[in-house]
Amino acid sequence: MALGKSIGEFEYTSRGVTVVGQNETGGGTLQVDYEGTATGYGFVASTVSFTVREAGAKSGTTSANNVAWLENGETMSAVANGVFNESGTNTWRVRSLVIVSDGKIILSDGEVSLAERTYKGKMYAWE
Numbered sequence: 001m002a003l004g005k006s007i008g009e010f011e012y013t014s015r016g017v018t019v020v021g022q023n024e025t026g027g028g029t030l031q032v033d034y035e036g037t038a039t040g041y042g043f044v045a046s047t048v049s050f051t052v053r054e055a056g057a058k059s060g061t062t063s064a065n066n067v068a069w070l071e072n073g074e075t076m077s078a079v080a081n082g083v084f085n086e087s088g089t090n091t092w093r094v095r096s097l098v099i100v101s102d103g104k105i106i107l108s109d110g111e112v113s114l115a116e117r118t119y120k121g122k123m124y125a126w127e
Helices: none
Strands: 006-022 026-038 042-054 059-069 075-088 091-100 105-113 118-125
Touching: 006 042, 006 105, 026 118, 059 091, 075 105, 091 118
Parallel strands: none
Antiparallel strands: 006 026, 006 118, 026 042, 042 059, 059 075, 075 091, 091 105, 105 118
């Protein structure tokens, strides 16, 4: 499936990590608080949950809650769900479907750098 038209980029920095829980197989959830900017959305705060089923898994699911403070003074929110997989040394590729409070649906494709504590990527229109 091809992605839609590129509508911008995002660049976030981690502000903290919380280990939420661990299951009986060693999997669990990490919550990472990010902040940064996104094209058309100004300043964004985001909490992303990364969940794996078992210890040592190289992929899993993501969910996120986001708030954006636009340059015009308005506020928007968004929820996202997706998947992540190991894409290199201490890096994860993250692909998500983002539903914005104004009704827009965005596809995001990004990379988390664990060493640099960043999450950067591109946004695409749903088509």
